[in-house]
Amino acid sequence: MEDCTLHHFTWRRPVRDTSQIIYQTTETQTTETSKADVACAANFQLSKEIQTDSVENGAGEVGKTDYRISKDVLGHLYDFIRDDSKVNYDRLLEFHKFDKVVLETVQKYHVETRNENILQMLSNSSRKTLILFGGLSHETFCSHQARALLCSSSTASSIPLPVCAISAVFYSSTQFLLGDLSGNISMYNKDGKIFEKKVTDGAVTCLEMCRHGLISGSDDGNIILWKVEEKGVEKIGGVRLTVSDLSRKIRRSSTSNKPIAVVSMQSSGNELCVATETGGLYILTLPTLDSKPMTQSATSIDKILFESPYMAVVYTTSNAAVFTQEGLVDEIPFVAKLAVKCGPYFVFSNHHRLVIWSMNTRSIVIDENIACHSICSLSNDTLQVLDADFNLVSNFLNDQL
Known part of the structure; x- marks a missing residue:
């Protein structure tokens, strides 16, 4: 099984800057540690455990990588979360x-x-x-x-x-x-x-x-x-x-x-x-x-x-x-x-x-x-x-x- 790198990022409200926005995230590595069968009522039995370890540099610091997200993509994310009109639960009350x-x-x-x-x-x-x-x-x-x-x-x-x-x-x-x-x-x-x-x-x-x-x-x-x-x-x-x-x-x-x-x-x-x-x-x-x-x-x-x-x-x-x-x-x-x-x-x-x-x-x-x-x-x-x-x-x- 190949290692997979999961990226996490946090975003803020777009600022008035026509240039691109730089964000920093922490890189982690997910590795499989063990497998064991567990009794269950279904016809199949499968159980997996995983452990998340931080990948450190030689100096003992967590590795950091810079990612660039365009202003348009960030704007779409911001509009999706803030737009309450996309889901109107009051219509269901009827x-x-x-x-x-x-x-x-x-x-x-x-x-x-x-x-x-x-x-x-x-x-x-x-x-x-x-x-x-x-x-x-x-x-x-x-x-x-x-x-x-x-x-x-x-x-x-x-x-x-x-x-x-x-x-x-x-x-x-x-x-x-x-x-x-x-x-x-x-x-x-x-x-x-x-x-x-x-x-x-x-x-x-x-x-x-x-x-x-x-x-x-x-x-x-x-x-x-x-x-x-x-x-x-x-x-x-x-x-x-x-x-x-x-x-x-x-x-x-x-x-x-x-x-x-x-x-x-x-x-x-x-x-x-x-x-x-x-x-x-x-x-x-x-x-x-x-x-x-x-x-x-x-x-x-x-x-x-x-x-x-x-x-x-x-x-x-x-x-x-x-x-x-x-x-x-x-x-x-x-x-x-x-x-x-x-x-x-x-x-x-x-x-x-x-x-x-x-x-x-x-x-x-x-x-x-x-x-x-x-x-x-x-x-x-x-x-x-x-x-x-x-x-x-x-x-x-x-x-x-």
Whole structure:
């Protein structure tokens, strides 16, 4: 095998010199040192090792040779590297945006109910669905026959509850956490209660699992981060929202320490979006819970969805809308009663009409008349609907170009 000399050079931006440019490089010599067979799964076995040695002059200095590169060649190299217009990656983004989505039914089974009010429905990655039943309105105490139904296509377990649970989140494939009107956080499985802890004098209005633990919100303005253990929950930190934390457009006084009820929240990465009953919106940093108020009007909020940077707000009496921190992005053309985040989509329903809003196209991709009692997200691409006949229908969100 013959020796081969590899040349290396560095270049600089051309200078205003009509003459040729001189560069100096280091000459190296590559020689083969050894060969050895290596076992592998392929039909051939070959392995080579090479060693790069510097060729030195008699005085011990590395040999140097001058090479001349014409100004035209160097100019072409410079233009090729600096010309960003030769490859325009933005043109490829259009191939990853979908302007049409269709719902494809992949599973359907019936759920036995007793003409009860549905308070909440949620699912997990193990295709388990939890439905909370109870009263829609309460005074000083709860006297409803509340229960939780944990079901799948093959099994269903009805779990009686002492009071109405108005918030829930899955902790594992078989365990779930409930927040109730009495201020308790409880853990259940299909066999019943595992533990219960009193965390507030009011009601636990919302629960959210994040990478840092369990987050609870209550109607006394407390937002608390918890560590979930086998026999209970342990407080890590918390913050309390008061009237003085509201945006100046909403609050009437800047000195009031009166708490404001938390009605909904959802996390995205290390951020938590929180909504209060008077229309306040906050972005909290996790796990420190440092809060930043958003500028909003004094409109009662029922539920929020959050996937940074988008926030979908479901108002009690006004059309739902999608915002970013810079302002309004789009308005949903009806007063929604149900809302859920499903992958890159926000899904809204008023029990008769279903609207799906895409974060990719920043527009509505589905607007259909579908009667339902409740909706939830089964996965990032599957929407579950409890239809008018109490059938749980799993719909795959099929993107089409």
